Structures are given as C-alpha cells and as structure tokens.
Amino acid sequence: MNVLLLGSGGREHALAWKIAASPLLTRLYASPGNPGIGSVAELVKLDIADHSAVAAFCREKKVDLVVVGPEGPLVAGIADDLRAWGIRVFGPSKAAARLEGSKGFTKDLCAKFNIPTAAYGRFSDLASAKAYVEKTGAPIVIKADGLAAGKGVTIAMTLEEALAALEACFEGAFGVAGAEVVVEEYLTGEEASFFCLCDGATALPFGTAQDHKRVGDGDIGPNTGGMGAYSPAPVMTPEMTERTMREIIEPTMRGMANIGAPFAGILFAGLMITDQGPKLIEYNTRFGDPECQVLMMRLKDDLLVLLNAAVDGQLAHMSARWSDEAALTVVMAARGYPGTPEKGSVIRGLEQAGGEGVEIFHAGTAINGGALVANGGRVLNVTALGATVGEAQKKAYAALDHIDWPQGFFRHDIGWRAVEREKAGAYPHP
Ligand code: AMP
Numbered sequence: 001m002n003v004l005l006l007g008s009g010g011r012e013h014a015l016a017w018k019i020a021a022s023p024l025l026t027r028l029y030a031s032p033g034n035p036g037i038g039s040v041a042e043l044v045k046l047d048i049a050d051h052s053a054v055a056a057f058c059r060e061k062k063v064d065l066v067v068v069g070p071e072g073p074l075v076a077g078i079a080d081d082l083r084a085w086g087i088r089v090f091g092p093s094k095a096a097a098r099l100e101g102s103k104g105f106t107k108d109l110c111a112k113f114n115i116p117t118a119a120y121g122r123f124s125d126l127a128s129a130k131a132y133v134e135k136t137g138a139p140i141v142i143k144a145d146g147l148a149a150g151k152g153v154t155i156a157m158t159l160e161e162a163l164a165a166l167e168a169c170f171e172g173a174f175g176v177a178g179a180e181v182v183v184e185e186y187l188t189g190e191e192a193s194f195f196c197l198c199d200g201a202t203a204l205p206f207g208t209a210q211d212h213k214r215v216g217d218g219d220i221g222p223n224t225g226g227m228g229a230y231s232p233a234p235v236m237t238p239e240m241t242e243r244t245m246r247e248i249i250e251p252t253m254r255g256m257a258n259i260g261a262p263f264a265g266i267l268f269a270g271l272m273i274t275d276q277g278p279k280l281i282e283y284n285t286r287f288g289d290p291e292c293q294v295l296m297m298r299l300k301d302d303l304l305v306l307l308n309a310a311v312d313g314q315l316a317h318m319s320a321r322w323s324d325e326a327a328l329t330v331v332m333a334a335r336g337y338p339g340t341p342e343k344g345s346v347i348r349g350l351e352q353a354g355g356e357g358v359e360i361f362h363a364g365t366a367i368n369g370g371a372l373v374a375n376g377g378r379v380l381n382v383t384a385l386g387a388t389v390g391e392a393q394k395k396a397y398a399a400l401d402h403i404d405w406p407q408g409f410f411r412h413d414i415g416w417r418a419v420e421r422e423k424a425g426a427y428p429h430p
Pocket of ligand 1: 085141153155184185186187188191270281282
C-alpha cells in the first residue's frame with residue numbers, strides 16, 4: 001500500500017513510525033512532516049488546505065490511503081472531498097468532526113442522547129451569557145465554541161474571572177471560534193483520555209492515557225498542548241472502561257448515526273472520573289498529542305491493518321492487542337513555550353539517547369545547515385516503555401539526559417500521580 005500521512009507533530013511521527021513497521025506498506029509519504037518523520041517517510045510539499053491538490057498527488061502516486069493527523073483539515077472537510085473523488089481516507093467527515101469543531105454541538109448531542117456531561121448553556125450574546133453565569137455562580141467553565149488551538153477554555157474560580165472570560169470571547173479573543181460560547185458546570189475528579197477506533201458503526205476501545213497540560217512541575221503554570229503523557233491511565237479500570245463504553249461512547253456512535261453523521265476515525269474522549277462515574281468533558285476527533293506517542297509504543301498489532309478495517313467498516317471483526325508494559329513520554333519544549341518559543345537553537349545527542357524500548361519522536365524540529373534545530377514550541381517527545389510507569393519514567397529521563405539542548409526545557413515529574421499509586425501498591429490494577 002502507498003499511504004499519505006498529513007501533519008507535522010510528534011503525533012504524526014509516532015503514526016509514521018508505526019505505519020512504516022507494517023508489512024503492508026510499500027511507500028509512505030508525509031506532508032508537511034518533520035525531520036523525524038522524514039527518517040521513515042518521503043516528505044512532500046502540499047497545500048493541505050487545497051483538497052484538489054492533495055487529490056491530484058494521491059492519483060499521481062497511487063496513494064491507497066490518506067491518514068489525517070490533526071483536526072484542522074478534518075473540520076475543513078478534507079475527508080469528504082477526498083472520498084468524493086474516490087480516495088480512501090482515515091478520518092471523520094466534516095459533519096462527524098463537529099464533535100470536536102463545535103463544543104455546543106457535542107453538548108446538545110449529549111443532552112439528546114442522555115450522555116453524562118457537565119450541565120451547560122449555549123450563548124451567542126454577552127447579556128444572556130452573563131445572566132446565566134450570575135445566576136449559576138463560580139466556579140464555572142467558559143468555552144469558546146469552535147477550534148481555538150486549546151486556548152479557548154477558562155476555568156473561572158470567581159465570578160469576576162468568568163465575566164472577564166465572557167467579555168474576551170465576545171470581543172473576539174478567539175475570532176469566529178468565540179462568536180458562540182458554552183458555559184458549563186465545573187466538574188471535579190481525575191481526568192483521563194480514552195480512545196476508540198471507529199468505523200461509523202463499531203467503536204473499538206483503543207487505549208487510555210493521562211497527560212500533563214500545565215507547563216510547570218507539580219502541575220502549575222499556564223496550560224500547554226501537553227508536556228507529557230503515559231499509558232495506560234490507572235483510573236480507567238476495567239469497570240470504568242465498560243461504563244465509558246456503555247454510557248458515553250456507544251450512545252455517541254448511535255447518536256451520530258441517527259443524525260446522519262456516522263463517526264469513523266479516532267474518537268478521543270476527554271473524561272472526568274467523578275464520584276458518580278465517567279463524565280464527558282470534550283471530544284476530539286483525532287489522536288491526542290502527546291497521547292498518540294505512548295499509545296503507538298504499546299500497540300502490538302499492525303496499525304495499517306486496523307486503519308484499513310476502520311475505513312472499510314470492518315471493525316466488528318477486529319481486536320487490538322496492547323503491550324502489558326506502560327509507556328511514558330516527556331515533551332522537550334523550546335524556551336518561551338507556551339508563549340513565544342525561541343526558534344533555531346541547535347539540538348545534539350539524539351543518537352546517544354535512543355535504545356531498546358526508547359523512541360524519540362520529533363515535533364517542532366527542522367534541519368538548518370545540516371544541524372537539527374528547534375522550530376516550534378514542543379520540539380521532541382522522549383518516549384519509553386517499562387514494566388511500570390515508574391520504570392518507563394526512569395528510562396525516558398535517562399534517555400533525555402543524553403540530549404544536549406541548553407535552550408530546551410521539560411517537566412521533571414511526568415507520570416507522578418501513577419508512580420505514587422504504584423509505590424502505594426494500588427497499580428497496575430488487574
Ligand atoms: P477542553 O479543551 O474542553 O478539554 O478543556 C481543557 C481542560 O479544561 C480540560 O482538560 C480540563 O482540565 C478542563 N475542563 C474543561 N471543562 C471542564 C469542566 N466542566 N470542569 C472542570 N474542568 C474542565
């Protein structure tokens with residue numbers, strides 16, 4: 001098979017690495033890719049927003065499958081266009097990608113199909129949103145409806161913060177994404193990421209993870225796209241997984257089919273495990289980054305076989321096998337992230353850092369004058385497998401020690417919650 005992978009992050013490097021290991025693969029193309037992806041794929045320059053140009057490339061190179069990494073092209077309808085032109089695509093339609101593209105859409109779906117989630121209101125004007133917030137009180141959560149690169153959510157602990165967030169949204173802080181706002185109940189509990197591989201009718205559980213969103217050790221400081229992750233998520237016990245499938249994922253699959261937008265692709269549920277059980281915080285319609293990196297390390301089966309089954313509506317006959325080992329990834333970021341990262345600094349020592357059960361996935365890297373340099377906020381994902389999260393953590397940090405990049409930084413405590421649980425003897429669960 002010839003495969004075209006779209007995207008350029010650590011998520012796409014992990015996908016490329018796994019796809020490249022498939023005996024089914026003839027050629028792997030990636031666009032725009034990055035130097036890490038370039039070690040396993042042929043990088044091609046395509047304007048991904050120009051769907052007809054992507055289709056023309058697929059015809060020319062006889063591409064049998066397009067795998068879409070990020071949400072942007074999905075929400076823009078790339079899967080619909082390519083399919084209409086007879087090209088097989090892994091990724092949801094524009095209508096199904098509304099699960100990520102519109103928070104209000106997802107909340108209404110939850111309400112209609114009785115899916116547990118935070119109580120909410122949807123607003124398109126400041127006055128009625130303010131009235132709702134004043135009536136409900138703080139803490140409360142304010143969300144721009146559309147895609148805002150992970151920045152559209154404010155957890156307001158006071159009424160003043162909530163009102164300021166509403167004003168910012170309606171004044172255009174998130175552009176059109178904030179023209180509508182979802183205001184929701186503040187949930188407490190432990191968060192987990194739950195993934196399913198879907199073919200429109202069947203959802204196959206596809207791993208669990210937990211990530212660290214805050215930039216600083218001890219989970220403090222500004223939010224980021226994710227500073228590290230590990231898999232599996234200890235809170236996702238077999239019982240919690242079964243409840244999540246029954247109460248959240250399966251009604252979503254039925255609901256989406258019911259409204260004429262069957263979901264095929266990766267359904268990534270952000271969950272809050274509350275005293276009453278799992279509640280949906282949000283859906284994403286693609287793999288998480290850096291969650292994908294730890295999932296790919298643990299997946300024992302051929303990813304390409306599974307992606308094909310999802311595209312062909314054959315998941316009812318499939319299963320996915322996972323390593324019993326834990327995986328953990330530490331993100332190395334460029335100084336300045338999540339604000340304005342410094343670009344161009346030279347990174348050395350990657351060759352010494354690799355090893356058995358260790359993979360270094362590239363995110364924002366580039367080659368400049370023959371040297372590997374930082375070219376974005378999140379730059380490298382140092383990823384390791386271990387018998388426990390603690391072992392994986394030790395291995396990842398030992399590998400990271402070999403990387404010579406003074407302008408980079410990372411968190412020193414990725415996985416701390418799971419490691420504490422392990423020390424207390426409460427994990428892994430059976
Ligand atoms: P989202 O972009 O919707 O995933 O929100 C980003 C982060 O905000 C989540 O990962 C949670 O940590 C937090 N969050 C979102 N919604 C809620 C909520 N209703 N209650 C508590 N925390 C929330």
